[in-house]
């Protein structure tokens with residue numbers, strides 16, 4: 001067995017014991033010196049080990065704490081009780097909406113008709129009435145009540161109460177006088193009201209709302225149906241994301257789910273969602289990119305309207321970008337009155353969001369950072385997907401309905417499992 005002195009020597013990198021050993025005082029001094037060095041090394045190793053263990057313990061403790069909070073929130077979401085959100089009585093909603101009169105009807109979506117109402121105190125409300133013919137149902141109703149009651153952000157619409165009495169299922173929201181973004185954006189007589197400053201702040205507001213859903217709320221939420229008609233505008237044209245009927249909470253760190261079913265709105269759905277039913281926060285990022293490009297171009301992406309020779313708006317945007325003709329893509333309603341620097345940055349970010357590969361799409365925190373910083377270098381976007389033109393699908397699934405403004409617009413679909421997508 002090696003002597004302690006030999007160990008010291010080895011530790012200090014001294015040659016093997018075959019070399020002649022020093023003798024006398026010299027040997028003792030050398031021995032002391034090397035044992036001090038060895039001690040120093042051991043102390044440093046010990047400090048590093050303690051530091052790593054401490055760091056690991058703190059990380060585990062924080063991870064457990066965060067998950068416990070998330071789990072307890074998820075637990076509290078399960079039972080739908082009146083303590084979560086005010087339960088409103090049917091009679092007062094009837095009175096507020098003048099018995100759901102035609103004059104008070106604001107529009108109709110996949111859930112059912114929406115009515116404006118005024119409560120006895122004078123506050124205005126918007127009431128969504130689940131229709132018997134609705135393609136959405138009790139599950140979406142419950143989802144909306146349970147989910148949105150737990151989320152609060154200035155860029156999310158506020159649910160004030162709900163009612164499930166007799167055969168009625170009603171959701172009561174704050175009333176947003178300027179209604180939805182699509183009513184301005186795609187209406188030739190109204191689009192001029194959306195000047196560049198307004199459009200830019202709408203883009204930033206939607207990005208902030210989505211970032212809150214994905215990363216900043218305690219629950220990680222994927223909206224799954226972000227589109228222009230699901231962005232409502234308040235009296236100062238500030239945007240609020242609405243319609244959480246199809247939203248999903250992610251438990252733990254799960255980032256991708258394969259549902260085997262397709263929900264959402266054609267034209268806004270990410271390719272991996274349409275083709276495989278796989279969704280993640282990155283499918284919302286894709287929808288955000290489509291919406292951003294629609295806000296710049298003032299047109300719908302509306303893949304369903306396309307003829308053989310036509311391109312989607314996203315493909316148009318890509319073409320303009322690569323040919324350095326971005327100005328030609330911009331909504332003519334803007335004229336020349338817009339900041340080119342801001343607009344090109346938005347254009348660039350929009351194209352990054354609609355990239356085919358979800359991995360390449362930025363997260364919403366990066367999106368917001370890219371949008372607000374004026375000196376950040378952005379990566380070059382890859383070509384967007386080329387297969388958004390739908391060939392056929394059963395008439396019952398056609399996601400269109402006539403709206404009160406007598407325009408046709410795409411509506412959400414739910415539980416469509418057969419999707420025929422034609423590659424280009």
Ligand SMILES: Nc1ncnc2c1ncn2[C@@H]1O[C@H](COP(=O)(O)OP(=O)(O)OP(=O)(O)O)[C@@H](O)[C@H]1O
Pocket residue numbers: 106107108109110111112113114126128157173174175176177179180225229230232242243410411412413
């Ligand atoms: N809180 C609200 N305040 C004012 N108007 C609203 C409000 N909520 C909805 N609306 C109006 O009612 C219309 C229908 O809304 P809804 O969310 O039911 O359908 P949608 O978004 O058009 O379609 P889908 O259900 O497919 O998402 C909207 O276009 C909007 O004009």
